[in-house]
Amino acid sequence: MPWKLSARAEKMNPSAIREILKVTEKPNIISFAGGLPSSRTFPVEAFAEACAKVLRDDAPGALQYAASEGYGPLREAVAASLPWAVDASQVLITTGSQQGLDLVAKVLIDSGSRILVETPTYLGALQAFTPMEPQVVDVASDDKGVVVDDLAAKAADARFLYLLPNFQNPTGRSMSEARRTALLARAAELGLPLIEDNPYGDLWFDQPPPLPLSARHPQGCVYLGSFSKVLAPGLRLGYIVAPPVLFPKLLQAKQAADLHSPGFNQRMVAEVIKDGFLERHVPTIRALYKTQRDAMLAALAREMQGLGVQWNTPSGGMFLWARLPEGLSAIELLPRAVDKGVAFVPGAPFYAGPPDARTLRLSFVTASVAQIDTGIAALAAAIREARGA
Numbered sequence: 001m002p003w004k005l006s007a008r009a010e011k012m013n014p015s016a017i018r019e020i021l022k023v024t025e026k027p028n029i030i031s032f033a034g035g036l037p038s039s040r041t042f043p044v045e046a047f048a049e050a051c052a053k054v055l056r057d058d059a060p061g062a063l064q065y066a067a068s069e070g071y072g073p074l075r076e077a078v079a080a081s082l083p084w085a086v087d088a089s090q091v092l093i094t095t096g097s098q099q100g101l102d103l104v105a106k107v108l109i110d111s112g113s114r115i116l117v118e119t120p121t122y123l124g125a126l127q128a129f130t131p132m133e134p135q136v137v138d139v140a141s142d143d144k145g146v147v148v149d150d151l152a153a154k155a156a157d158a159r160f161l162y163l164l165p166n167f168q169n170p171t172g173r174s175m176s177e178a179r180r181t182a183l184l185a186r187a188a189e190l191g192l193p194l195i196e197d198n199p200y201g202d203l204w205f206d207q208p209p210p211l212p213l214s215a216r217h218p219q220g221c222v223y224l225g226s227f228s229k230v231l232a233p234g235l236r237l238g239y240i241v242a243p244p245v246l247f248p249k250l251l252q253a254k255q256a257a258d259l260h261s262p263g264f265n266q267r268m269v270a271e272v273i274k275d276g277f278l279e280r281h282v283p284t285i286r287a288l289y290k291t292q293r294d295a296m297l298a299a300l301a302r303e304m305q306g307l308g309v310q311w312n313t314p315s316g317g318m319f320l321w322a323r324l325p326e327g328l329s330a331i332e333l334l335p336r337a338v339d340k341g342v343a344f345v346p347g348a349p350f351y352a353g354p355p356d357a358r359t360l361r362l363s364f365v366t367a368s369v370a371q372i373d374t375g376i377a378a379l380a381a382a383i384r385e386a387r388g389a
């Protein structure tokens with residue numbers, strides 16, 4: 001049969017990460033690669049109770065088609081949880097925040113539209129934006145996020161700047177208060193809309209991050225949130241908070257995509273989080289991830305001595321960003337590391353522009369502390385070998 005693919009499909013690529021992760025699925029590999037929340041944090045009992053209650057009290061509602069906007073009590077709970085005045089009518093429940101990125105792409109990007117991203121940025125966002133055929137321009141970024149002075153030259157006619165101010169994926173870095181203020185002032189001058197993706201903001205270790213950008217300029221921002229990292233990613237529930245001018249279009253795109261996110265899951269989450277459950281649960285995730293981060297930092301300090309490897313100290317989230325010594329490439333190192341029993345994600349696929357081939361992302365949340373010790377030692381051995389090669 002002579003199937004003819006669309007130009008859009010021709011441009012789609014298998015996720016570089018998924019391809020890379022296939023190697024890591026071998027048994028006995030310690031993986032720092034995937035962005036998987038620790039399954040130890042999933043509140044299974046709370047879900048079992050909520051599931052039974054939803055089926056007992058509201059099975060017809062939970063199992064029937066429903067409104068595309070989302071389940072009312074969940075929209076209200078989301079609105080009430082945010083640190084700025086949000087009306088529930090501005091909250092669109094999505095099938096993970098990944099769907100939020102897809103809807104934003106459909107509603108805001110034409111073929112050839114210029115969009116701005118951080119350097120590096122979340123690979124899944126690049127995947128969601130690319131089918132709309134934008135011109136993706138990367139903005140210079142440092143350990144505090146986008147470099148505001150690099151915006152003016154790039155912002156002309158840009159549809160938006162996509163950014164992750166808290167514990168970024170892949171770098172783990174966060175935007176400082178001063179940088180947020182400067183960025184908002186410059187974005188307002190330039191008339192540049194912002195897409196703020198914040199799935200990790202609640203996972204802070206010592207102190208909460210500064211207020212979201214959306215809280216300071218709600219009309220100029222679309223905010224994406226997620227239940228994946230505070231409850232469980234398998235629920236596939238996230239949300240968009242959008243200004244009233246955009247909301248109807250996002251809703252229409254959502255209707256076309258999947259009619260609505262699963263009503264059953266939405267009711268379960270609404271049931272689980274009522275009465276302040278997250279205020280008790282999220283601190284346990286923070287404590288666990290902080291211990292894991294500390295274990296990885298200690299292992300790196302111990303094992304990488306003299307190897308010329310650099311890394312950062314994220315103050316929350318799930319990832320740490322490292323840089324190999326000059327002359328080494330993370331993609332080339334990966335098979336050698338897998339041979340030694342450890343996997344990571346090379347940084348290159350996260351760059352919209354020219355990549356820094358020496359970078360790599362290490363997740364500190366999925367492996368146990370004992371595995372972190374063994375895995376970082378194995379990584380150091382692979383680096384030592386590669387330096388000698």
Ligand code: PMP
Nearest residue numbers: 035096097098122169226228238
């Ligand atoms: N944005 C970022 C920055 C992410 O890291 C992720 C998950 N890897 C997502 C969005 C998507 O998350 P979900 O669809 O599970 O809400």
